[in-house]
Amino acid sequence: MDIQVWSDVICPWCYIGKRRLEEALAEFGGDVTVTYRAYQLDASPVPQPLPIKKVMAEKFGGPERAEQMFAHVAGVGANVGLTLDFDRAIAANTFAAHRLIAWAAGQDRQADMLDALQRAHFTDGVDIGSLPALAEVAASIGLDPAAALAYLESEAGTSAVQVDLTEARELGITSVPTFVIDGKYAVQGAQEPAALIAAFEEIARREAVDAGL
Numbered sequence: 001m002d003i004q005v006w007s008d009v010i011c012p013w014c015y016i017g018k019r020r021l022e023e024a025l026a027e028f029g030g031d032v033t034v035t036y037r038a039y040q041l042d043a044s045p046v047p048q049p050l051p052i053k054k055v056m057a058e059k060f061g062g063p064e065r066a067e068q069m070f071a072h073v074a075g076v077g078a079n080v081g082l083t084l085d086f087d088r089a090i091a092a093n094t095f096a097a098h099r100l101i102a103w104a105a106g107q108d109r110q111a112d113m114l115d116a117l118q119r120a121h122f123t124d125g126v127d128i129g130s131l132p133a134l135a136e137v138a139a140s141i142g143l144d145p146a147a148a149l150a151y152l153e154s155e156a157g158t159s160a161v162q163v164d165l166t167e168a169r170e171l172g173i174t175s176v177p178t179f180v181i182d183g184k185y186a187v188q189g190a191q192e193p194a195a196l197i198a199a200f201e202e203i204a205r206r207e208a209v210d211a212g213l
Contacts, residue, residue, distance in 0.1 A: 001032045001200065004180040005113075006039040006168050009053075009094045009101075009128060012073045013085055015118045017177035017190035019080045024196035030204070036114050038098035038164035039176045045093055049127045052089040077122075077188075088125030097128045098164070099157030100138060100148060109141060115143050180209065 003019070006167050007014035018036075025032055053070065057059045057063040070086040077084040097117050104113035120126035120137045127133050138148035151157065171180065179187040179196075187196065 001030060001204065002182055003032060003034045004037055004183075005034060005177055006037045006164070006173050006180070007177045008039045008041045009097045009117045010092060010121055011039075011041055011113070011176055012077065013123065013190040014177045015082060015084070015105070015122060016073075016077055016080060018118070020116070020190055020193050021084060021141065021196060023080070024193040024200070026195050026199050027193065028084045030200075030202075032136070036101065037109055037168070037175065038101070038167050039178075040094055040098075040165065041176070043093070043095070046091055046129050049092070049129065051087075052091045053086055055091040068128045085123055085124045085125065089122055090125060090127045090129075092127055092129030094128065095161060096134060096152055098161045100134050100152060102157040102160040103151050104138070104141075104143065107143065109143065112141050113138070113143075131140070143145075168212060 003021075005018070007018065021034070025034070053063070053066060056069070057066040060066045060069060070084075072123075074084040074086065100208070101110055101117070102115050104110050116137050117128055117134075120133075121128050126137065129139070131149060134152055135145040135149035139145035160177075171186075173180075175188060177188075177190060181187065181203050185199075187199050190201070
């Protein structure tokens with residue numbers, strides 16, 4: 001089974017969805033490959049680092065509404081063992097972070113890099129729009145920070161990210177996480193592990209029927 005996951009680094013539901021997917025696959029077993037694909041919830045430039053709470057308060061109609069949203073998602077994250085500290089999180093454009101994930105993928109460390117970036121953003125208050133900060137995240141999983149910074153300071157990885165963003169548009173993906181399974185089945189949202197397992201089992205059954213097994 002092939003699972004392509006469109007997600008954004010600063011999307012809390014993508015962070016939760018990744019953990020739930022890992023839990024589901026640990027129980028589901030079988031021969032499964034997972035590839036993470038780039039998506040940007042907001043492609044606007046972020047000229048200076050700002051607390052995510054300030055940015056979201058302006059988008060969601062005031063600090064009280066934003067606080068309710070943050071408290072809810074932090075609680076859901078805690079239930080799967082994730083620390084989402086929105087008091088520390090910094091708003092960032094994620095294009096460079098997605099390029100770094102593409103670089104790590106070339107070293108078979110794609111999922112590790114995504115996890116490290118999500119932890120840096122949600123738990124450690126790292127500005128993942130900063131190229132030097134991204135290089136330090138690469139170092140945190142044992143990759144060469146100088147090589148990472150040189151990569152980020154070039155245009156390398158830009159086309160790989162653009163391909164993912166274009167394919168998301170072509171597939172009509174407007175929210176993440178979105179899981180595209182075997183190129184033809186889509187599952188949207190940070191589904192509970194049991195729901196994911198049920199979907200995987202149904203897809204495996206359909207594929208077996210189509211193959212005449």
